[in-house]
Amino acid sequence: MKGKATSFDIAYRAGVSQATVSRALRGSPLVNEETRRRIEAIARELHYTVDKNASNLRRQRSGTLALLLFEDPTSDGSLINPFFLSMLGAITRASARQGHDLLISFQQLSHDWHADYHDSHKADGLILLGYGDYLASRGKLERLEEQGTPFVRWGAVDDGQPGIAIGCDNAGGGRAITEHLLRLGRRRIAFLGDASPHCPEFLDRYRGHCAALAAAGQTSDQALQIDAADSTEEVGYTATLGLLDAGTAFDAIFAASDLLAIGAMRALGERGRRVPDEIAVVGFDDIPLARLASPPLTTLLQDTKIAGEMLVDTLLRQIRGETVHNQVLPAQLVIRRSCGTGRAAEDGPPDPAA
Amino acid sequence: MKGKATSFDIAYRAGVSQATVSRALRGSPLVNEETRRRIEAIARELHYTVDKNASNLRRQRSGTLALLLFEDPTSDGSLINPFFLSMLGAITRASARQGHDLLISFQQLSHDWHADYHDSHKADGLILLGYGDYLASRGKLERLEEQGTPFVRWGAVDDGQPGIAIGCDNAGGGRAITEHLLRLGRRRIAFLGDASPHCPEFLDRYRGHCAALAAAGQTSDQALQIDAADSTEEVGYTATLGLLDAGTAFDAIFAASDLLAIGAMRALGERGRRVPDEIAVVGFDDIPLARLASPPLTTLLQDTKIAGEMLVDTLLRQIRGETVHNQVLPAQLVIRRSCGTGRAAEDGPPDPAA
DNA sequence: CTGAAAGCGCTTACAG
DNA sequence: CTGAAAGCGCTTACAG
Numbered sequence: 129m130k131g132k133a134t135s136f137d138i139a140y141r142a143g144v145s146q147a148t149v150s151r152a153l154r155g156s157p158l159v160n161e162e163t164r165r166r167i168e169a170i171a172r173e174l175h176y177t178v179d180k181n182a183s184n185l186r187r188q189r190s191g192t193l194a195l196l197l198f199e200d201p202t203s204d205g206s207l208i209n210p211f212f213l214s215m216l217g218a219i220t221r222a223s224a225r226q227g228h229d230l231l232i233s234f235q236q237l238s239h240d241w242h243a244d245y246h247d248s249h250k251a252d253g254l255i256l257l258g259y260g261d262y263l264a265s266r267g268k269l270e271r272l273e274e275q276g277t278p279f280v281r282w283g284a285v286d287d288g289q290p291g292i293a294i295g296c297d298n299a300g301g302g303r304a305i306t307e308h309l310l311r312l313g314r315r316r317i318a319f320l321g322d323a324s325p326h327c328p329e330f331l332d333r334y335r336g337h338c339a340a341l342a343a344a345g346q347t348s349d350q351a352l353q354i355d356a357a358d359s360t361e362e363v364g365y366t367a368t369l370g371l372l373d374a375g376t377a378f379d380a381i382f383a384a385s386d387l388l389a390i391g392a393m394r395a396l397g398e399r400g401r402r403v404p405d406e407i408a409v410v411g412f413d414d415i416p417l418a419r420l421a422s423p424p425l426t427t428l429l430q431d432t433k434i435a436g437e438m439l440v441d442t443l444l445r446q447i448r449g450e451t452v453h454n455q456v457l458p459a460q461l462v463i464r465r466s467c468g469t470g471r472a473a474e475d476g477p478p479d480p481a482a
Numbered sequence: 483m484k485g486k487a488t489s490f491d492i493a494y495r496a497g498v499s500q501a502t503v504s505r506a507l508r509g510s511p512l513v514n515e516e517t518r519r520r521i522e523a524i525a526r527e528l529h530y531t532v533d534k535n536a537s538n539l540r541r542q543r544s545g546t547l548a549l550l551l552f553e554d555p556t557s558d559g560s561l562i563n564p565f566f567l568s569m570l571g572a573i574t575r576a577s578a579r580q581g582h583d584l585l586i587s588f589q590q591l592s593h594d595w596h597a598d599y600h601d602s603h604k605a606d607g608l609i610l611l612g613y614g615d616y617l618a619s620r621g622k623l624e625r626l627e628e629q630g631t632p633f634v635r636w637g638a639v640d641d642g643q644p645g646i647a648i649g650c651d652n653a654g655g656g657r658a659i660t661e662h663l664l665r666l667g668r669r670r671i672a673f674l675g676d677a678s679p680h681c682p683e684f685l686d687r688y689r690g691h692c693a694a695l696a697a698a699g700q701t702s703d704q705a706l707q708i709d710a711a712d713s714t715e716e717v718g719y720t721a722t723l724g725l726l727d728a729g730t731a732f733d734a735i736f737a738a739s740d741l742l743a744i745g746a747m748r749a750l751g752e753r754g755r756r757v758p759d760e761i762a763v764v765g766f767d768d769i770p771l772a773r774l775a776s777p778p779l780t781t782l783l784q785d786t787k788i789a790g791e792m793l794v795d796t797l798l799r800q801i802r803g804e805t806v807h808n809q810v811l812p813a814q815l816v817i818r819r820s821c822g823t824g825r826a827a828e829d830g831p832p833d834p835a836a
Numbered sequence: 837c838t839g840a841a842a843g844c845g846c847t848t849a850c851a852g
Numbered sequence: 853c854t855g856a857a858a859g860c861g862c863t864t865a866c867a868g
Contacts, residue, residue: 132863149862160837175629181544182861185844192585210770213567220586229604231546232574232586247531249845250583275529358607361774390774408841416564420715420744422776477781488845499855504847514853536845539860603861 133174141170153178184249193223193443194231194251198258209359209387210415211430212257213335215282218296218436219255226440227368228252241268246277253278253443266290278446280439284328285454292446294438294455298329301428301459302336305382305410308426308461312468314380315409317341318352319455320367320392321359321384330384333412337382351376358389362427372399379407380467386411386418386427393421393466405467414462424464431457487528495524507532510682538603547577547797548585549604550595552612552619563713563741564769565784566611569636573609573791580794582606595622600631607797608630620644624832632800637771638682639808646793646800648809653784655813656690659764662780662815664698666822668734668762671695672706673714674721674746675738687766691736691835705730710742718745726753733761734821740765740772740781746776747820758822768816777802778818785811 135153137145140465144163152159152167159167170176184190197212216232223230231251235241245251254272258277269290272279287294309317321327325336338348351374356367364383368391371378380394383389389411393403401407403423411418414429435457446452489507490591493569498517506513506521507530513521524530538544551566570586577584585605589595599605608626610633623644626633639649663671675681677688692702705728710721718737722745725732735750737743743765755776759765765772768783789811800806 136861146861147840147863148838150861151838154863158837161677163837175601177707179539179861180602180604181535181539182844183863185533185539185846186861188844208562208567208571210567213562213564217562217588220588224587229585233578234571247529248534250534254615275547294549294696322866369648417771417774420748420771421774461659490845500845501847501856502854504845505854508847517853533845536860537847539862540845540847642855721868 131461133171133176134217135176137174138140138167138170138176141174142167146319179361188249190249190252191227192229192231192251192438193253194233194245195219195223195255195257196235196245198235198256210417211413211432213434214415214432215257218432218434219257219439220436221354221433222437222440226444228440228444238311240352246272246275253447255279255439256281256283257441260302263326278443280443280446280452282435282439284332285456287325287328292442292452292454293459294435294442295329296430296435296457296459298332298459299336299339301412301461302333302382303340304336304461305412305428306337306340307343308347308463309382309408309410309467310340312408313481314348316348316352316376316378317380317382318354318371319382319384320354320356320364320388320469321370322355322357323353324355333382333384339389349376352378356384359385359387361387361394362390364388365395366391368392368395371397372396372401379408381412383409386413386415386425389425389427389466390417390421393423393425404466408467410467412459418462419464421466423466426464427462427468428459429462430459455460487525487530488533489530491528492521492524492530495528496521496660543604544603545581546583546585546605547607547609547794548587548599549577549609549611549730550587550589552589552610563739564771565740565767565786568769568786569611569790572786573611573793574790575787576791576794578701580798582794582798600629606800607759608633609633609793609797610635610637612636617680619794632797632802634797636789636793638686639810641679641682646796646806646808648789648796648811649683649815650784650811652686652813653690653693655766655815656687657694658690658815659687659766659782659815660691660694661697662817663734663736663762663764663821664694664700666762669700669708670703670730670732671724671734671736672708672725672730672732673702673736673738674708674710674718674725674742676706676709676711676774678709682774687738695836703730706732710738713741713743714741715748716740718742719749720745722749723753724747726750726755735761735763737763737765740767740769740779743779743781743820744771747777747779758820762821763770764821766813772816773818775822780818780821781816782813783816784813 135146135149139149149167152164220230273290280292283295285293319337321330323331331436341348354367354371356363381392383392389409394407396403396407403409411425411427418425418427442452489500493503504517574584627644634646637649638645673691675684677685695702708721708725710717717818735746737746743763748765750757750761754801755761765779765781768781772779772781796806
């Protein structure tokens with residue numbers, strides 16, 4: 129009977145009806161305590177577990193959430209932005225804690241994922257994760273909403289996209305970074321990252337950056353905003369080489385993501401520009417690598433644990449029919465060595481390798 | 483009818499029986515071509531998808547695999563060894579390619595995961611992933627086998643554990659590393675990593691190391707084998723400080739994982755020991771960070787893409803009732819700067835920051 | 837507190 | 853090639 133016992137087997141041995149077994153095992157208060165104990169003992173003995181397919185079919189739910197990661201299609205087979213991996217871990221844990229299974233899948237924005245998971249009762253709701261071109265995905269999100277599929281997405285909040293979004297305070301974070309750099313005496317801050325509606329999170333970070341400049345009475349120099357389509361180390365490296373080649377003077381780089389920042393530091397290192405003495409570098413995300421970079425990278429911490437819990441919690445409430453709202457999570461400046469200490473530039477010792 | 487159409491709705495509109503709809507949509511060759519086309523058109527129009535719970539219940543399968551990650555319980559909430567994340571990505575893709583959904587879950591070895599996924603028909607089989615104490619998990623694996631649960635695990639092969647294992651050639655990899663270091667003139671090679679049956683993968687790497695030493699007519703010095711219980715940067719850092727404090731002379735470190743190696747390099751850097759000029763460092767895994775470390779880390783590449791495909795493929799064949807076998811995948815030496823170039827030590831320039 | 841019965845939405849022998 | 857019917861293993865009104 130290995131792994132095959134049904135509620136009928138238990139009912140037979142316990143001398144009760146199958147219905148009573150089901151009630152007892154689901155914790156119904158209707159069942160006599162002694163009966164319940166007997167049933168539970170037999171269930172344990174037989175290694176019984178409720179058949180999820182039968183249970184779900186009957187209850188018209190799945191007890192499962194689906195996490196859809198939208199990855200950059202250009203990226204290598206196995207590489208994912210570590211930030212999303214961190215989110216993945218947090219979401220997996222939060223989901224388990226709430227008693228839900230988690231399906232995971234990588235999707236291209238172009239595919240037909242939107243009509244699958246919910247209609248087929250594979251999942252009760254979707255979590256959408258990943259930098260993608262938000263303009264391109266709008267149609268799919270609208271269809272999800274039309275179909276009544278519960279979903280939440282991580283990303284820019286209040287950007288007019290359909291559905292519930294949870295994200296960090298990108299504008300506030302961008303402002304905090306630039307304020308910090310200004311405080312340290314940096315005046316020519318390059319912004320590395322796509323500042324367009326295609327990438328609203330980066331755009332918000334850029335807006336925060338510009339707001340801080342404006343508050344300090346400075347204007348933003350167009351020549352210092354470098355588009356970086358993808359958020360990868362390689363792109364950050366290439367973009368920074370381009371910036372150096374263009375000959376524009378700058379004393380700091382605000383990279384819209386840690387991966388871009390790490391690539392920027394590699395380019396600077398190769399060209400013999402010292403970080404932070406000549407050029408301060410700041411990232412965004414606080415991926416594990418940021419702490420290990422050389423020099424360790426100043427960045428903005430997005431708390432993925434809280435984010436994951438928030439995403440799962442909001443989605444489950446939506447599934448239950450409650451009214452849910454967008455939410456903005458604070459981001460916290462983590463100061464390490466890559467931004468310098470505010471002393472006069474050019475006189476610090478070079479950083480030893482980490 | 484949003485997301486609620488059933489095969490009966492389609493049958494009604496198509497003027498056929500529900501059974502024919504089911505056949506047509508499952509691609510049965512019994513159905514008339516014209517009938518099939520009509521049914522498919524209506525299904526599309528109604529946004530119909532087969533209810534997985536009903537289908538699975540009837541077919542007594544789930545079309546789902548479960549990936550269980552056994553994490554180091556001491557690790558931080560969201561951190562996972564990047565190597566396993568890379569495996570996770572590869573497994574997710576391979577699983578999708580084979581038309582299976584993937585459930586993901588983090589498990590403590592102590593929990594009762596073994597009796598859950600298969601019995602409840604949540605998954606047709608399990609993939610087990612993660613450094614864990616293999617001696618401690620033996621009982622669970624035995625029970626899985628007893629229950630007839632199909633499962634494969636990534637790890638040491640032929641270590642006498644129950645079930646099918648797929649892993650890389652740890653002994654061969656360890657030998658390759660040490661041979662390379664010897665070729666470069668290193669003579670006192672410290673091995674960083676738990677060399678005990680609790681951690682058979684590391685043990686195999688150590689054995690390969692010792693085999694290479696023996697082949698070169700050297701004996702392994704016990705003082706140069708440092709246990710490192712967990713595979714984390716922090717542990718590598720601490721262990722290396724300990725090694726330095728012990729005063730044992732050494733000119734190379736063979737770390738059993740990249741994370742350990744990166745921690746080792748940090749410790750060496752802090753103590754002013756130059757890598758690779760004074761001390762060569764080599765890791766194992768080729769995580770993305772290895773390439774970005776400073777200096778870039780020489781390591782052994784485990785091809786996670788192939789590994790993921792192999793795991794999924796083997797598990798599916800096992801589920802289908804085929805006989806499957808353990809498999810060893812080759813590991814490939816990736817030479818970067820951390821091991822030096824074989825020129826005399828002490829005369830190289832210090833490495834610029836990456 | 838318990839049981840008999842209906843039904844969730846499919847798949848698949850069986851009969852034609 | 854198609855249909856009528858059984859049944860996968862549960863959950864839950866309904867009746868007692």
